[in-house]
Amino acid sequence: MDAVIKFTSQSQGRDRIFRATQYACALAIYLLRNHSERKDLVAKLKSLEAHMSAGRKLFRLGNTANSIEAAKRTMQLSDRVLSLCLTVANINRALYFFCDNVLWARSVGLIRNIDKERWSVNASRCYFFSLVMNLTRDVYVVLRLMLQKARDKRCRQKMDQHLSESPEVAEAVIPQLDAFIFLLLESLKSDPALALDTLKNICDLFIPLDKLGIYQSHGGVIGFCGLMSSLIGIVTLARPTLRIKP
Numbered sequence: 432m433d434a435v436i437k438f439t440s441q442s443q444g445r446d447r448i449f450r451a452t453q454y455a456c457a458l459a460i461y462l463l464r465n466h467s468e469r470k471d472l473v474a475k476l477k478s479l480e481a482h483m484s485a486g487r488k489l490f491r492l493g494n495t496a497n498s499i500e501a502a503k504r505t506m507q508l509s510d511r512v513l514s515l516c517l518t519v520a521n522i523n524r525a526l527y528f529f530c531d532n533v534l535w536a537r538s539v540g541l542i543r544n545i546d547k548e549r550w551s552v553n554a555s556r557c558y559f560f561s562l563v564m565n566l567t568r569d570v571y572v573v574l575r576l577m578l579q580k581a582r583d584k585r586c587r588q589k590m591d592q593h594l595s596e597s598p599e600v601a602e603a604v605i606p607q608l609d610a611f612i613f614l615l616l617e618s619l620k621s622d623p624a625l626a627l628d629t630l631k632n633i634c635d636l637f638i639p640l641d642k643l644g645i646y647q648s649h650g651g652v653i654g655f656c657g658l659m660s661s662l663i664g665i666v667t668l669a670r671p672t673l674r675i676k677p
């Protein structure tokens with residue numbers, strides 16, 4: 432089992448590059464949709480996109496075990512809220528990969544008698560819940576940081592100065608809102624890993640929202656958000672200090 436987990440964590444980099452390519456194709460296809468003279472290119476991009484998506488499914492075969500291991504670890508976190516959010520997120524992620532593996536097995540003909548549509552919706556649902564729990568974690572950590580900053584003397588002075596320097600802003604907008612935004616920006620600035628993770632999860636959210644029909648967006652939005660989140664994923668893999676912990 433350890434070997435499986437080790438291998439799949441190494442293949443994360445490859446998955447992210449494939450994912451970035453997949454969504455870059457989706458974005459390019461959207462941008463070229465009205466250029467009839469580019470039909471050939473669009474056809475090539477579509478085929479590349481499909482290959483990337485299929486290739487990623489094969490590499491993800493060990494990820495269910497990986498997510499279960501992660502859930503076991505996050506269950507032991509001392510912060511109850513963090514522990515709950517991350518454990519539920521990881522369990523949903525494990526279920527998502529399981530559905531994904533079943534869909535892969537069907538696509539290569541290993542199993543036949545399953546309802547593809549239903550498994551696909553279930554996969555999106557699990558992915559969606561995992562993302563929502565991840566975002567809840569981000570919001571919780573941001574709020575905790577903001578409270579900390581509000582109590583911090585130096586930060587309070589900076590805030591008072593900022594508010595008095597731009598009185599027209601403070602008058603036009605509700606002062607509390609201005610203070611809230613100031614604290615929010617200060618918190619995100621002080622923890623880039625948290626800011627990146629939040630942005631990544633928000634970008635990712637559009638994909639299952641669209642698939643589940645909760646919020647329909649067009650191909651351009653999906654391509655752009657997917658590409659952004661994949662690029663953030665690559666950056667955090669290359670620079671572990673930018674990776675949110677735990």
Ligand SMILES: *[C@@H]1O[C@H](CO)[C@@H](O)[C@H](O)[C@H]1NC(C)=O
Nearest residue numbers: 520524558561562565675677
């Ligand atoms: C949720 O966060 C964990 C830990 O940061 C991460 O491993 C996982 O990929 C995230 N889930 C999704 C669906 O992005």
